[in-house]
Amino acid sequence: MPISTTTAGTHPAAPPQPGSPGFFARLDWGLVVVLLAAAFLLFYNLGQRPFWQDEAETACLARNVLHSGLPYASDGVNVVSQEEAREFDKTGGYLWRWSPWIQIYMQAAGMAVGGMDTAPARFPFALAALLAIFWTYRLVRRHFGDRSWALLAAILLTSCVPFLLIGRQARYYAPGTLFVLWALDAFFSDWQRRWGPFWAIFASMVLLFHANYLLFLSFAPTALAAAALVYPERMAWKRLGLLTLLTTVVAVVPGILLYRIGRQSGMFDILLVPENLMLYFADLCMFCIPLPVSAALVWRWRGFFTRLRRPDDPGETFVLFSAVLIVMSLLFLGIVPQRFFRYIAHLLPLCAILLAWCVRRLWGFSRPASVMLFILLAFTNWLAVYPMERLKIVNRPWQNDFRQLTSLNFPLKLLVTELVCGYPDVNTSIVEFFKTHAKPGQTVLAEYGDLPLMFYVPGLRVLGGLQGPVPPGTVPDWVLRRRVVRVNRDRFLFGAREYTDGMDLSGRYERVPLSLPDETFGNRTDDPNHHYFMPVEPPNKSLEIWRLKEPRS
Incomplete structure (x- = not known):
């Protein structure tokens, strides 16, 4: 592989050659091989892991675009927010402006x-x-x-x-x-x-x-x-x-x-x-x-x-x-x-x-x-x-x-x-659990992972996450607590954690026994510091999900 001495703009144009080489003769087959390898690495099992929180934010807004033509943060049931409702004006129809x-x-x-x-x-x-x-x-x-x-x-x-x-x-x-x-x-x-x-x-x-x-x-x-x-x-x-x-x-x-x-x-x-x-x-x-x-x-x-x-x-x-x-x-x-x-x-x-x-x-x-x-x-x-x-x-x-x-x-x-072996993503566990056990119209109070729930489990009312204060008097049918305690930009607890800390979980709710590991983010691929490629070995903290007790007759 000799060192190339050709640089742009330093040599006169080559004299015209008789005929013109065909498309396949002009094609750089080395580039073709590279692009095929890249296509495999980019497209293979593209839907293997579900959206994590930030992706799900975009997905919920995109779904609203398909319904109304504009990215509204509310679909009439749930509200998309990770900045304590700073991303929109409620009086302006919840149009996304963040x-x-x-x-x-x-x-x-x-x-x-x-x-x-x-x-x-x-x-x-x-x-x-x-x-x-x-x-x-x-x-x-x-x-x-x-x-x-x-x-x-x-x-x-x-x-x-x-x-x-x-x-x-x-x-x-x-x-x-x-x-x-x-x-x-x-x-x-x-x-x-x-x-x-x-x-x-x-x-x-x-x-x-x-x-x-x-x-x-x-x-x-x-x-x-x-x-x-x-x-x-x-x-x-x-x-x-x-x-x-x-x-x-x-x-x-x-x-x-x-x-x-x-x-x-x-x-x-x-x-x-x-x-x-x-x-x-x-x-x-x-x-x-x-x-x-x-x-x-x-x-x-x-x-x-x-x-x-x-x-x-x-x-x-x-x-x-x-x-x-x-x-x-x-x-x-x-x-x-x-x-x-x-x-x-x-x-x-x-x-x-x-x-x-x-x-x-x-x-x-x-x-x-x-x-x-x-x-x-x-x-x-x-x-x-x-x-x-x-x-x-x-x-x-x-x-x-x-x-x-x-x-x-x-x-x-x-x-x-x-890509080949898969990964037990925490958002997969959360979504599959509520798809199986929650009923349409029920309310889930989730400390994090609320946006994947909104996208993948339609029919649920999802509160919490980073949306801001939970409405007073809310009695959710389900409570999802996460192992990581999150604080807002002012270093105060997010509303969901503050609300669940004040709930009588052991009295009014029963904890669902689960062995699903509670990771921090799931498919957070935007930061290589946080992405896991192989499952974490035990011991690990399990997801904490609480179900509202049925009223006694």
Whole structure:
């Protein structure tokens, strides 16, 4: 595999060849194999685990879209809320105004075509993840002319289990990632002189805003700053001003009003910034770019960091741009009060491109070392986890649990094991229990997991969760208590736990004997720190379900 010396824009066009090769002759069969493998990992048993709480929130809203055309938080019986009823105005018909709507309508589209089930609802998002893998390949191949680098990037993204986990989830993560790739592709397509790429960037920014405005706010300004530092010659300032104006008028200003973004600014807490930055740095090293690779690149690019001296190779310059964009995004996200891995998931293709470039570059110096690096990056997490553990940068109580990505293991093996063998998800246990034992019209007070119940068990009135205070005098037919005690943003108990603590459970209710383990989240795949691939071994706490005693005659 010789090092490619072809770069975009450095060679004259090739002379016309007689005839034109057929479609199959032009097809990159290596890419086809990668996409087939990715399709299996993304679509196989897509409905195996039910929606967890956040996915079920979107699913309930999507179901209401199919009934009324708009995402209302109430269907007349149950109310969808995880922010103590901050997400809507009751006087305004319960219209959802907390988070953007693209994920809701994508899920509704999947349900409209495939039925009111888990797999169809997740299908559009898995498809977006598959397209993101293709666009990662396309971005490198089209603009830098290196097929090997492009193929390695697609392989590394396909083997990235955190990316596969978010790609299999019915949330904004995969669509947001795809919109970021579209924007970058258009940026490198001579947007300074051509209107097609200009409008492609504009459309990508509008879609990204309505996928998740936090992704937009963390990507757009940091990408602009990174481009100004690394690609000053590509900054067409007049067009950039027009692009900013159009995006602001079409997306940002209406979005601020529709999603009431200002009401969420009160959650800012400057005291959380240092901890957020530390944890984002840990996530970056554990799941995205291993610490030894980052250290080597910082040393290699020390001339840029001290004198803004760019590499001569256009491909390496793009990798530098990607690294600067990633770092700036993390710095921006550090000021956001809530910290989740899902907020950096859209950067995973750039991480794959960066790592693939390292493998490709190392090939010219030592082929065995390049192959070894590729194997470590694609099939193990050893290079990511082991240095962190040795340096004691990350010290999690579950760090030695082989069921998770926070220990030394083979991530793809863990994922395939889960897909093929299944997993006893806690939400499956809850849903199946109430499907079997609860009657339509009965009331369930659930401390958590209320939204999966709303979606999968129609006919029940479901209270509790993170909805806010339970109406005084409520006498539920069923009570579901969870082992994790949850507090709201003000550090007070959520209403459901506060209410159940004051109930006479032992007097008016009888506990149902169960041996079903009570996990915290179930299929929470948006954070690789929390996802289990194999069942937890005993001992574990069982689900606590109480049934209202029948009145004596």
